[in-house]
Each structure stands twice: as C-alpha cells, then as structure tokens.
Amino acid sequence: MRFSLSSILLVALAAESTVASSWFSKAVYNKWHETELERWLSDHNVPYPTPADRKDLENLVKSNWDSKVATPYKDWDPTQLQSYLKAKGTEVKKGSESNKQSLVSQVQSAWHESADTASNSYNSVKDWIFDGWTDSQLKDFLDRNNVPVPQPRKRDTMLAAARSNYESIAKKLNEAAHYPGDWLYESWSESDLKQFLDERGVPVPQPSSRDKLIASVRRNSRLAATQMKENAASASASAKGSKESLSDALLDSWSDSQIKEWADSNGIKVPQGSKRNELLALARKHRDTLTGDKVASSASSAFGAATSNAQNQFAKATDDASLKSEDAFNEAVSSWSDSRLKAFLDARGVPVPQGGKKDELVKQVRLNRQKAATGWSAWTFDTWTTENLRNWLSTQNNKAAKQSGATRDELFKQAQDSYASASKSGGSNYASVTSYLASATDAAKDSTFDTWSESELKSYLDSYGVPTYQGSSMNELRAMARRNADYFRYGSSTPQGSIFGRLQSGAQWVFDQLKIGVSGGRASASYEGEKAGDAAKEGATSATNRAGEAAQRAGDKVKEEL
Numbered sequence: 001m002r003f004s005l006s007s008i009l010l011v012a013l014a015a016e017s018t019v020a021s022s023w024f025s026k027a028v029y030n031k032w033h034e035t036e037l038e039r040w041l042s043d044h045n046v047p048y049p050t051p052a053d054r055k056d057l058e059n060l061v062k063s064n065w066d067s068k069v070a071t072p073y074k075d076w077d078p079t080q081l082q083s084y085l086k087a088k089g090t091e092v093k094k095g096s097e098s099n100k101q102s103l104v105s106q107v108q109s110a111w112h113e114s115a116d117t118a119s120n121s122y123n124s125v126k127d128w129i130f131d132g133w134t135d136s137q138l139k140d141f142l143d144r145n146n147v148p149v150p151q152p153r154k155r156d157t158m159l160a161a162a163r164s165n166y167e168s169i170a171k172k173l174n175e176a177a178h179y180p181g182d183w184l185y186e187s188w189s190e191s192d193l194k195q196f197l198d199e200r201g202v203p204v205p206q207p208s209s210r211d212k213l214i215a216s217v218r219r220n221s222r223l224a225a226t227q228m229k230e231n232a233a234s235a236s237a238s239a240k241g242s243k244e245s246l247s248d249a250l251l252d253s254w255s256d257s258q259i260k261e262w263a264d265s266n267g268i269k270v271p272q273g274s275k276r277n278e279l280l281a282l283a284r285k286h287r288d289t290l291t292g293d294k295v296a297s298s299a300s301s302a303f304g305a306a307t308s309n310a311q312n313q314f315a316k317a318t319d320d321a322s323l324k325s326e327d328a329f330n331e332a333v334s335s336w337s338d339s340r341l342k343a344f345l346d347a348r349g350v351p352v353p354q355g356g357k358k359d360e361l362v363k364q365v366r367l368n369r370q371k372a373a374t375g376w377s378a379w380t381f382d383t384w385t386t387e388n389l390r391n392w393l394s395t396q397n398n399k400a401a402k403q404s405g406a407t408r409d410e411l412f413k414q415a416q417d418s419y420a421s422a423s424k425s426g427g428s429n430y431a432s433v434t435s436y437l438a439s440a441t442d443a444a445k446d447s448t449f450d451t452w453s454e455s456e457l458k459s460y461l462d463s464y465g466v467p468t469y470q471g472s473s474m475n476e477l478r479a480m481a482r483r484n485a486d487y488f489r490y491g492s493s494t495p496q497g498s499i500f501g502r503l504q505s506g507a508q509w510v511f512d513q514l515k516i517g518v519s520g521g522r523a524s525a526s527y528e529g530e531k532a533g534d535a536a537k538e539g540a541t542s543a544t545n546r547a548g549e550a551a552q553r554a555g556d557k558v559k560e561e562l
Helices: 005-030 034-043 054-070 078-087 100-110 115-123 135-144 155-164 166-172 190-199 210-253 256-265 276-285 287-291 293-297 309-317 319-323 325-333 338-346 358-367 386-395 408-425 427-446 454-464 474-490 496-504 506-525 532-540 549-561
Strands: none
Touching: 005 034, 005 054, 005 115, 034 054, 034 210, 054 115, 078 100, 135 155, 155 166, 190 210, 210 276, 256 276, 325 358, 325 474, 338 358, 338 454, 338 474, 386 408, 408 454, 454 474
8 A cells, every 4th residue: 555745744744643642731730840749639529649659650640630620510519510600691491400410410501611722721830820919919929928919919919910920929938839738828818718718718717727728728729710701791781782772871861061070080172162962972072081882891801811901991990999999898897886896706707806996996806807708607697688587587496586666786686696605505406407508609699789678788887886877869879888897808918809799790780880980070979077088999999899879870770771
C-alpha cells in the first residue's frame, strides 16, 4: 500500500497533536510540588498513604481529577445543586427537589464548561483565585506582603497588583503557587471564610476548623469566579434589552423642570423655550448618560481582566462606593443606640464592654467593622418578617406563634429566647434548630422589608436610634432599614451576596444604574432631614443598597409598566 507524503504528514501531525494534548492536560498537575498534590487530595477528601512517593500521589490526583474538577457537582448535596440551577435561571423539576440523582442530571445539562476548559484553568490560578475577594481582603493581602498600589486604590488596580505579584509573593514566602496553600488566606478571619461559603450557598464544614474552612474556600473559588462572570454577562444582556423601555418610562414620569434639572446636572445644554417633546427628544438622545448603558454594557467583564476599560466603568457603579464604605459605616454607627451597638458586637462574638459609655462602644464597633455576622445566632432573626418568625416559632411549639395579636417585636424576642435556649441545651435539639435555619434563612432574606408594615419599619429603625420623620414614604423607610441592616450584618465590608442578587436580576441592576444617573439632579428630593452627604453616599452605593425616594419612584413606575 502506497501513502502520499501529505497523508504521512497528516498522520504525524495528528499523532503529535494527540500526544501534546495528553501531555498538556497531565502537565497541569505534573508540575505541582508534592505538597500541592497532597493539598489537592486533602481538599477534595481523597485519602492518600503517608508516606507516599510522587508517582503514587500523581496517580491518585489523575484518577480523581475528572470527578473533582470537570464534574464537581456530583459530590454536591441537594441544596447546592438547587442553588446552582437557580443561579442559572433553570427551574427545578417538580418532585425532584430532594432527589439527588435527578438534580445531578439537571445540573449536568446546564453545566457551563467542558472538562478541558476546567483543567486548563489550573495552568494560571492567579487569573481567577482573587475574583471572589472583597476590596478590603485584597487591600489586606497587598499590605501584608508590602506590595505598593497607586492611589486611589480601585478594585481593578488592586486585582492587577495581586495577580502580577502572586508568584513573587509565593517565592518570597518559600511557598508553592500552582495550587496555593493556607498562606494565601493568612489575612482572612474565620468569619471571612464562613461568609465566602455562606454567600455562595456552600455548606460550612461541621464541625469547622480554620484548615477545613480554607480547604472549602479554595475548592470552590474557581466555580465562584466563573459564576460571577456569568451573572455579570447575564445582567449586561438583560440591561441592554431593557434600556429603551426603561428610559422612556422614566422620562414620561418626569416633569419638564425635572428633565431640565437632569440635563443641567449632566452638562447637557437645553435650548431656551424648548417644549416638552423637544425636551424628551433631547433626553433620549443622551439616554446613555441617563441609563448608565455604558456601565451596564461592561457588566459582563466586570469580574474579568483587571485592566479592561469595562472593569473601570463597572467600578464607578460599585467599587468607588466600596472604597468609601468605611467612612459611611463609621458615620452611620455613630448615631446608633447603645443597645444596637452592643448587639453588633454580640453578633460577632466580641466581648461587650461592661458599663461602657457610648464612645467606647462606637470605638469597639469600628475596630470590628470588617467582621461579618456569620453563622447562626440570636440575631439571625433580625430582619425576618412576622410570617417567617411565626413559622419558626411554630416549629418550636412556642405559644406566641398562635397569638394573633402578637407584634413583630414580640415574636422576634420570643424567637431569640427560643434560639438561646436551644443553643444552651445543645445536642439534637440545637441540631434541629440550625437545620431549620439553614433551609429557611435564604427565603427569609429574599424579600427583606418588602412586606413590612410602616409601624414595623419604624420600630426596626427605632432599635438603631434612627429618627423617622412625619411624611416619610414607605420607600424611604425601607431604604433606611436596608442600609442599617446591611451595616449591622456586613460591617464595612461589601456584601457580595447582595451584589450577586443584583447581578442575577438584570432589570433591577438597570434600576440601580438609573438611580446613579439621576442622583446628581434629584438628590435634593431624598431623605428629608438627613445630611446631603448621606444622600450622596446612598446614591453612590446603589449596587448594594437601595437609593433615594425620587429614583425609587421611577423604578417603581418602570416595574409597574413591565
């Protein structure tokens, strides 16, 4: 049989390609240090002999690689599987909520990447390992390792510095960098680690230890980074499709004077004597400024390359506010009541100064501002609705659940007492309590404050010592309640879970951009009696907190029309 030269070359190239592909995929962990191989096996709960030679360790990694990296969902529990489907916008098939095999099949159909893509991502861990970090965590990491960052410290600048110095930091610490060890999370508290897992629907290891927490964070970091990018891309697509209807609805709700005021605040010249249809045409011509479309269009890459222009634009909507969050937090807590300041410390396990004056309490709260209230505590119920509280108390056979006239404050107090009792007794009783909380907390948070009555909102704000003024609208009250609740739960750290939620809802994300676009021209209408600085800060933080009354009215009108 005769072969042409071209046929021989094609066969040779195909063989070379196959060998190269095989070598490349194995090379991902072939170049790892033995300690990294052991760390990976330990993180993924794969037992290995000790002592073991490198070949044995490599073979163990190889035999478990596909199931742990390419199809990790096969090890997930039903709650995690459902969370993933929800994040992908896929409805769980009825009757399969607790059927793990069915849920795995549904996740497999919706899975976002190929095995090769998953494997190849480990060639450059630095490209994604920092994506889920908060601004304060990036800052602490860089400061701890003496990496200078130009001022002002924007998120994209800090990400670029962390990535470009990643190998040199590892080398300086005499640590491996292909599959990083605990050194990478040296500046993270256990509270930070638990918060990272909690906000991504990943079960916190029980019983937990720092080593187990870091292992779980490390194991889930790449998936978290991928989901963030997907959510941002989804938000961008939804925002682009909604732009025109949203801006038209908003413009129709404005008076001529408000359009002129907005145009003036954005440097748009309005010809003298312009009629309404001319004003509307002018505003529509500049609708990019109005809707924040340029910002929205960059959402898909907001968590990608740190040096991209899109990242810089997205940062204006979120990270500028995050960098100022400590000042806003400090100012807010200075007016909190003593009882709420003590509660903030208690929710974080920080000893409360006995007989301390308010100045001392405020000082302690500010010192612990980057600690999040994580795990379960009596303060888990702080933002639960009357219905949520009543349902919880019913599971505890508490008589208050059946008292039709019981107020939310009374139910809240009963819930705290019931939790404290179960926590003190421990054992199966406490286990059943935490199990219920794990399944109920997400539902309780989904519509926080949306169904609260005016009296309940005012009572909640009163617990902070925040005054409410006669004539305050429900939207104003909800906005103030959310802002203080976020400070209480997250401290000065950016609540990533809140950002996740906004990004998963494209329309809501655009509403937030609308608020940013009009905040300059309409800030005077927000929060009567509060300082102008507070209103400005709230407008700037619309990615994590609800904005002012005027912009909220516009958002409500848009929602009604949609």
